[in-house]
Amino acid sequence: MKRLKIGVIGCGAIGSELARSIETRFFDKATLEAVYEIDEERAKNFVSKLKYIPQLCNLEDLVDKVDLVIEAASLTVVPEVLRLAIEKGKDILVLSVGGLFGQEELMKEAEAKGVQIHIPSGAIGGMDAVKAAHIGGIKSIQLETIKPPMSYDGAPYVINEGIDxxxxxxxxxxxxxxxEEAIKGFPRNINVSAILSFCGLGQKKTKVKIVASPDTKWNSHEVTLEGTFGRFKARADNLPLESNPKTSALSPLSAIALLRQILSNFKVGS
Ligand SMILES: NC(=O)c1ccc[n+]([C@@H]2O[C@H](COP(=O)([O-])OP(=O)(O)OC[C@H]3O[C@@H](n4cnc5c(N)ncnc54)[C@H](O)[C@@H]3O)[C@@H](O)[C@H]2O)c1
Structure with missing residues (x-):
């Protein structure tokens, strides 16, 4: 069987976990062909620890060389990755999901060209139920996120509001x-709200509450939904990742699970 050539953009907390998993879990079905990382030292250091060294290249060359592009870098790079994927007819897996907000035209173009856009469920449970509920009709949907205060350090909303x-x-x-507003204010903290929006009512009708708690060690996300089918609640209490405490432990795992699904002929869950 031909192995899927994968390129990873960003080798931080999530990108490096994904890159390692390609080598350790999926070596019979996929190869890590190329890496693009803005921090060259980090990139060199990271790939030197891999068994099979991928090529370090720029964004355009990476998209050229691979079958599947994994973006694990930043919201700002997403439109360019999507544009190049459409131009070169490559599928993408997007981690910085909020970067797809406002890219509706490009997303339509991707659909017309048959470019697949994969989005993992991230650090939140129950996206299968949200998608199913959306088929019948969702009346209301809310996300409440609770994290330790310093997890929000550097968020534009925190800076603009002068919150200490x-x-x-x-x-x-x-x-x-x-x-929509949550992603603008907390681009590094609340990708789950973008995932939830794409599964259900969209970025304007998905309500988000962001809470800072000095009494928690978890990154907690709770979804509450009312639909024509009934009610639904799901909560995930995540440990923060050591390599990046802003990122929850379930996030890289959910991306690896999605990659496994892409590489498999057996797909479970809606
Ligand atoms: N969907 C989800 O479940 C989920 C969960 C957590 C984080 N995220 C998002 O995924 C992305 C990666 O998260 P992380 O925890 O690995 O972050 P990280 O900060 O640990 O790693 C990001 C890496 O990307 C690199 N980078 C940044 N901008 C780049 C660019 N323009 N081009 C190339 N490389 C670039 C950085 O140097 C860094 O090495 C972030 O945007 C984050 O907000 C998504």
Missing amino acids: LSKIDKETVLFEGSA
Whole structure:
């Protein structure tokens, strides 16, 4: 069987886990062909630890060389990755999901060209139920995210509002609004709201509450949904990843699970 050639953009917490899993779990079905990382030192250091060394290249060359492009870098790179994937007819797996907000035209173009856009469920459970509920009709959908205060360090909303995270000594609601606004204010923290939007009512009608709690060690995400079928609630309490505490432990695992599904003929779950 021909092995799927994969390129990974960004070898931080998630990209490096994915790259390692291609080598250890999926070696009979896939190869890590190329890596693009803005931080050259990090890239060299990372690939030197792999058994089969992929090529380090620029974004365009990476898309050229592979069958599947995995983006695990940043929201800002997503439109360019999507544009190149469409131009070169390559499938993509996107981690910085909020980067697809506002790219509806490109997404239509991708569909017309048969370019597959894969999005893992991330650090949240129950996306199969949300998609099923959406078929029947969703009346309301909300995400509540609770993390330790310093997880939100550097978020544009925190900076603009002048919030001193180090002074938060009790559970505090930082933000309430739509998924669209949440991604603008917390681009590194709330990709789950974008995933939820794409499964259900979209970025304007998906409500998001972001809470900072000094009493938690978890990155918790809870989805509450009312639909024509009934009610649904799902909660995931994630440990933060050591390599990047802003990222939850289930996120790389869910991306690896999606990659396994892409590479398999046996697909379970909606
Ligand atoms: N969908 C999900 O479930 C989920 C969960 C957590 C994080 N994320 C998102 O996935 C992405 C990766 O997360 P992470 O925890 O691995 O982050 P990270 O900061 O650990 O790693 C990101 C890597 O990408 C590199 N990078 C940044 N901009 C780049 C660019 N323009 N071109 C090439 N390389 C670039 C950085 O140097 C870094 O090495 C982030 O955008 C993050 O917000 C998604």
